[in-house]
Amino acid sequence: MQYFIDTANLESIKKISDIFPIAGVTTNPTIIAKEKRDFKEIINDIFDIVGRDKIVHAQAVGSTAEIIVKEVQLLHDTFGENLYTKIPVTPEGIKAMKILAKDGHKITATGILSPQQIIIAAEAGAEYMAPYINRSDNIGENGIEIVKDAYKILEMNKKTDEEKLARYKRIFEPKILGASFKNVRQVHETILAGSKSVTVAPDVFEKLIYHPYTDWSMDTFNLDWEKVYGDKTLLDLL
Numbered sequence: 001m002q003y004f005i006d007t008a009n010l011e012s013i014k015k016i017s018d019i020f021p022i023a024g025v026t027t028n029p030t031i032i033a034k035e036k037r038d039f040k041e042i043i044n045d046i047f048d049i050v051g052r053d054k055i056v057h058a059q060a061v062g063s064t065a066e067i068i069v070k071e072v073q074l075l076h077d078t079f080g081e082n083l084y085t086k087i088p089v090t091p092e093g094i095k096a097m098k099i100l101a102k103d104g105h106k107i108t109a110t111g112i113l114s115p116q117q118i119i120i121a122a123e124a125g126a127e128y129m130a131p132y133i134n135r136s137d138n139i140g141e142n143g144i145e146i147v148k149d150a151y152k153i154l155e156m157n158k159k160t161d162e163e164k165l166a167r168y169k170r171i172f173e174p175k176i177l178g179a180s181f182k183n184v185r186q187v188h189e190t191i192l193a194g195s196k197s198v199t200v201a202p203d204v205f206e207k208l209i210y211h212p213y214t215d216w217s218m219d220t221f222n223l224d225w226e227k228v229y230g231d232k233t234l235l236d237l238l
C-alpha cells in the first residue's frame with residue numbers, strides 16, 4: 001500500500017512524514033500556488049524532507065501536448081527519476097502521455113472523474129491514475145464506483161511485460177491513486193475497492209489512525225501504571 005501526502009506545505013510534510021510510512025508527496029497547481037514561493041525550491045525542499053528515494057508528483061501546466069512534453073522533459077532533467085509528472089486527462093494531455101510513455105517517462109494522469117478516463121490514460125501509458133473521489137461524491141456521483149469499474153476493466157486487459165516494454169519502454173503496473181478525500185471513510189472504501197495507493201491531505205491523514213477509544217485505552221493504561229510505578233518506564237525497570 002502506498003500513502004502519499006497531498007500538500008506542498010513543508011511544515012505539514014515534516015509532521016506527517018515523521019510519523020507515517022509514506023510513499024511520497026503529491027501536488028497540483030492549486031496546492032503549489034498556496035505556498036507563494038519559487039516552484040523549483042518547493043519541489044527540492046519536499047525531496048529534502050521526504051528523501052530522494054520517495055516519489056514526488058508535480059503537475060504539468062501547459063495547455064498543448066507540445067508544451068506538456070517539454071515541461072515533462074524539463075521536470076525529469078531537473079528533479080530526476082522520482083519526479084512523476086501529473087498530466088490532465090484532456091485531449092492534449094492524453095496526446096502528450098502517448099508521446100512521453102514511448103520514451104519511458106513516469107506519468108500520473110489527473111483530473112479524473114470517470115472510469116473511461118482511467119482506462120484511456122492507462123492505455124496511453126500513465127502509471128498512476130488519480131480519480132477525485134470527493135469531487136465526484138460532491139455532485140451526487142459515486143467516487144468509489146469509478147475505482148471499482150476501472151479496476152474491473154484494467155484487470156481484464158492486463159498486459160504482458162513484453163507488450164508493456166514495446167509500448168511504454170518500461171515495465172509497470174497501472175495503479176489507481178485515489179485523490180480528493182474529505183474523510184477517512186472515503187479513503188477506506190477506495191482502498192477496499194482495489195486502490196493500492198491514495199493521496200491524503202494532512203488533516204485527513206492524521207485521522208487515519210485516530211480513534212477515541214484508543215486514546216481512552218492509553219489514558220487508562222497510563223493511570224493504572226502510574227499508581228504502582230510512578231513515572232518509571234521500562235528503561236528504568238529492566
Ligand SMILES: O=C(CO)[C@@H](O)[C@H](O)[C@H](O)[C@H](O)COP(=O)(O)O
Nearest residue numbers: 006026027028110130135179180199
Ligand atoms: O491528483 C492528485 C495527485 O495525483 C492530487 O494532488 C489532487 O489534485 C488533489 O487530491 C485534489 O485536487 C484535491 O481535491 P480537493 O480536496 O480540492 O477536492
